[in-house]
Amino acid sequence: MNQTIRRQIFERLREQNPHPTTELNYSTPFELLIAVILSAQATDKGVNKATAKLYPVANTPEAIVALGEEGLKSYIKTIGLFNSKAANIIKTCQQLIELHDSQVPQDRAALEALPGVGRKTANVVLNTVFRQPTMAVDTHIFRVANRTRIAPGKNVLEVEKKLLRFIPKEFLLDAHHWLILHGRYTCLARSPRCGSCIIEDLCEYRGKNLD
Ligand code: SF4
Numbered sequence: 545m546n547q548t549i550r551r552q553i554f555e556r557l558r559e560q561n562p563h564p565t566t567e568l569n570y571s572t573p574f575e576l577l578i579a580v581i582l583s584a585q586a587t588d589k590g591v592n593k594a595t596a597k598l599y600p601v602a603n604t605p606e607a608i609v610a611l612g613e614e615g616l617k618s619y620i621k622t623i624g625l626f627n628s629k630a631a632n633i634i635k636t637c638q639q640l641i642e643l644h645d646s647q648v649p650q651d652r653a654a655l656e657a658l659p660g661v662g663r664k665t666a667n668v669v670l671n672t673v674f675r676q677p678t679m680a681v682d683t684h685i686f687r688v689a690n691r692t693r694i695a696p697g698k699n700v701l702e703v704e705k706k707l708l709r710f711i712p713k714e715f716l717l718d719a720h721h722w723l724i725l726h727g728r729y730t731c732l733a734r735s736p737r738c739g740s741c742i743i744e745d746l747c748e749y750r751g752k753n754l755d
Pocket residue numbers: 691692730731732736737738741742743744745747748749752753
C-alpha cells in the first residue's frame with residue numbers, strides 16, 4: 545500500500561468522525577486508567593456499567609485502597625478476570641499513592657511498572673489522556689491493519705511500529721480510535737461489512753465480503 549492511499553483512508557475516516565475517542569466512560573486520568581485495566585478481555589459496555597456504580601463511590605487511589613480488594617470486587621464481579629484485576633488495581637493504587645503523588649504518570653516506563661498495566665494499556669492512557677501519538681494495537685487494530693494492508697505484521701509490536709511509521713503525522717493522534725471503531729463496527733472479525741465500508745475501494749483485502 546502506498547502513502548497516497550493511506551492518506552486517503554485516514555481522510556475518509558476523519559471525515560466520517562472528526563473527533564473520535566474511547567467508548568470507555570471516564571472523567572479523570574485515574575478513572576481512564578482503571579477502566580482500561582478492567583477492559584482487558586471485556587467489553588467497554590460491561591466496564592462502563594461497573595464503573596458507573598464504582599466511581600461515584602471511589603474514583604481516587606485512596607478511595608479504592610479504602611474499599612479493599614473484597615469491596616472492589618463487589619463492584620467489578622460482572623467483568624471477566626475480576627479477581628486478578630481487583631488485586632492488580634489495589635496494588636496499582638498503592639503505587640500511585642506511594643510513588644506518584646496519587647497522579648497517573650505521563651511516561652511509559654512508569655505506567656508499565658504499575659501492576660496490571662502492559663504496553664497496550666499504557667499506550668491507551670498516553671494517547672487518550674495525555675495526547676501522545678502512541679498506538680495501542682488491540683485485536684481490532686491488528687485485524688484492520690493487516691486486512692487493509694495499512695500496516696501488515698505478524699505480531700502486535702510489528703503492527704504498532706509500522707503504524708507509527710506509516711500513518712501521516714496529522715492523523716497519528718486519532719488513528720488509534722478510528723481503527724478500533726472501524727474494526728468494531730465495520731471490519732468485523734467473522735463477517736466484515738465490506739459492502740458498506742467507506743474505504744472499500746482503498747482496502748487491499750483479498751477476501752472481501754461484498755454480498
Ligand atoms: S473493505 Fe472489508 S476488509 Fe476492507 S476495511 Fe472495509 S470491511 Fe474491512
